[in-house]
Amino acid sequence: MKKLIPVVVMAVSAMMMVGCNDTKKKMPVVTVSDSIRTSEDDNDTTVYGVCGEGSSMHMIQLITDSGDTIEYMFGIEDDNPVQGGLLEGDRMAVCGYKTEDGSLVANKIINLTTLLGKWVSLDKNFEIEEGGTVRNFTNAEKNPWNVWKIYNGNLLLNRDTFEITSLGADSLYLENNNGIFTYKRQKNEGGVKLSQK
Incomplete structure (x- = not known):
């Protein structure tokens, strides 16, 4: 049994290396730095x-x-x-x-450029980064957003689609079928004060 484990590990490693090489050839070229582009x-x-x-x-x-x-x-x-x-x-x-x-x-x-940055609400704390990445700072969240893109004028966060109804220097309002979501720009690393409208 001990002799079989290294053989299995080597076989899996070889398959992963071949799989990665094939994936690189099939991946589309990213031409837009602000969003994820696929076929x-x-x-x-x-x-x-x-x-x-x-x-x-x-x-x-x-x-x-x-x-x-x-x-x-x-x-x-x-x-x-x-x-x-x-x-x-x-x-x-x-x-x-x-x-x-x-x-x-x-x-x-x-x-x-205005959309990029750290945004917070009562239950979310995330950063929209250049290149299509979303970084989350809320540990208890079940399905945190981790990617974003603009598609036909809407903001896609993972599989959630939002209309940007307002975007300012300090505020972001997103709307979809579940309602309107308000976010404030996080200005400091310490505590964040939020005001509700």
Whole structure:
């Protein structure tokens, strides 16, 4: 029996090494640093890039990840779709459509730079990190979030889909079928004071 254990360990190790090599060949190339991209994302209409210096009250200039500079109009007839503000150089996720005259209109703009950081509520304490990772600081949580991405203008935390209804410097409001969830940005490593609305 003792002679069989090293043989089994070596066989399992060899299979894992072969499996890892095959997995690396099949893995998609990650081209967007702010979210997890897989082949399932083919239907994602979100355009990712950096906010350009030509952005204004009713227009965002987006320098896309592919290097194109495009301009989206917004907020002229509809509500302002910007969540997290427009600051030159910030990472952005934009969803929109093309009008009959060929101009682009944004109906959802998410400042991903503002979204990153530590967020707390009465029962959650987590950090949204660059690269699609969520780090949790709540030990008792049953199903902690550990990955995030933007998909068609919504925030996906693991398998939970949320609409970002408000994103500011200090607050984050997420909504789904289960209700509205309010988070405050954690500013210090010590105790966190929360106020409820």
